[in-house]
Amino acid sequence: MPYEKGNHKSLNITGAYALQIETNILLFEIALTLYFLSTITGVIEIFRSKKGASKAAIYLAALGFIFHTGNIFVRYVQGGHIPVTNMHEAASFFSWCMIILFFFHEFRYRLGLLSSFIMPIVFLIMFSSAIFPREINEFLSPALQSYWFGVHVILAFLGDAAFAMAGGIGVMYLLQERYVKSKHLGGLFQKLPSLQVLDEINYHLITLGFPLLTLAMITGVIWANSAWGTYWRWDPKEVWSLITWLIYALVLHLRLTVGWRGKKAAILSIVGFMVVIFAFFGVSLILKTKHVFP
């Protein structure tokens, strides 16, 4: 066989590259499947009369989280930056942050049915990530090669994850409140946590998410200035971040001044979550934004 040095080498590189892509996609698919199974188990738990399935939902989620972390790690090593530079990566990172918060609350408070209400949200965000193209950006635009980039995105994603959790807890609160008010204490009444606990955790999550969002916006503004020379450009992403910030500022303000807690706080946290989701997906897909992750 004739010796062709050039050809041989290039083939080799393509092969290795293809293999790496396979690895991170495989990890992603396994994680997605496990989250799906965890969601199904969690939903079954709602309709079961006995206890027991919620543990399975948690184990499946934990297993999924390990593969998910592997996926993020592989992409980090390959891309050389936190993998949040396209919609696929961003949504995946969002659900990763959320599941960390979920585990924290699960082990700290052991809330009944938490997995049944949170895992579907985690799965749906993860599933939306699966829809988007999965290429790895190996060459970042100069604007992204900044110290502020990492700080900004981690703060923003953790904040969004806290708001998403608060939304899920808000749904649980509204359900439990309906049982207590209607005086029909069947269904999920026994399994759901008490109103006070749900309300307190909802509040804690918002007091966690709000400063994170505030800091994310501050770092974002500083970064924008260092990258483009202007602090604020009224980009749709910026506008919707501001709207999100104002909503949660209002939630906290109303709670502290006139006692908007319980049902009203739960409804507001669900509305807030919807705005977060729109700001996250909608703005990037429907409105044209210059915001750089996609």
Add this chain to the structure above:
Amino acid sequence: MNIIVVGLNHNKASVEVREKFAFDSEKLPNALKHLKESKISAENVILSTCNRVEMYASVKNLDTDVEKIIHFLSDFHNVPQQALDDSLVIYQGPEAVRHIFRVASGLDSVVLGEPQILGQLKDAYGISLQHKSTSTLLNRLMKKTFSVAKRTRTETGIGKGAVNISFAAVELAKKIFEDLSGKSFMLMGAGEMAELAARHLIGNGVEDVTITNRTLARAEELAQEFGGKVIPFENFMEELLHLDIAICSTGAPNYILRKEQLHTIMKERKQKPMFIFDISVPRNIDPEINDLDNVYLYDVDDLKDVADANAEERGREADKAEKIVEAEVQSFLKWQNSLVATPTIVAIREKAEEIRKEELDKTLRKLGPLEEDKIKAIEYLSSSIMNKLIHPPTAALKSVEEDREIMIDMANRLFKLETEENNGKKK
């Protein structure tokens, strides 16, 4: 040995009969001692509660020994036996085991699934243990009984959901406030049910107790009992500004708290949640108050509905518990059955071992001095022949075939065994 249950319980015996035959903590040890010394029954556990007086025993002869226990009951309490005639329940064999499992699971209780009975049975067994009144059979039965009771409680909902009003109120309060410790509470008025609910709340950790009543003397009395403070009845509105739970039972002819009034109060207390339990008939609290955010108002009928729904649910769960009990009865009977063959199996083994040792000694003596490993080889040969020979018959005896009784009898004759009491059967 046979397990029997002889006793009186709420299903058939009136309280007048039950109290005549009750064993208090002084009588109980004497009764156990008497049963043991007079050899009426080999093993005894006596469960005596306000709803039942039941004797769980293992006896040799079903017909005569049951009669003896009934005699004992009437003699011990000095009550003529006729008093027992229509009220006594007697179970034996599978029925006895099933009854004991059902009692421990709360399936035979007046309030389905109530948990106290299990504790009472554990205590009764404890006393029997103390006086060495039990042995293999009842020890195993009691151990199994406690595990069955645990299974039925954890695997079904027979014990879940409060089935009386004051417990339902506490359960509800816990679903609103999670932890009742440190919560403040006001009792408005008095009355049996209100006081009972108050007692349950305090038992669950409610600390800051306020009492108000139109007649101050009664309020003072209750305040002493509950360790609370008394306020004049006219001032109860002020108290509403900070309390978490209120029980209202004033006997006023009309509403003493209206929606608009509480609406203002809720604003002032920044919507801190409040649970109000209106026991009064006619109601004292405007029912529309339940429409206010963060206020949860329940009246007697609401809580009665909750308790009834829970009782119904327990009834449905009881079917599942009965299935568990049935499966456990079968598994216990299987174990008990396997006991029947044990003496025969032991006897076969002992006899075979005896023959083996004898023959081995003879042979070794004839052979004279041998090396250690050769002796070992011969020993091994003898025991493996023995084991292979006795394995099929012992395995057949252990199995649960219908003709086992015959097999045991045959084995005794084939091997010329003299087992102790010949497996409970007279020759």
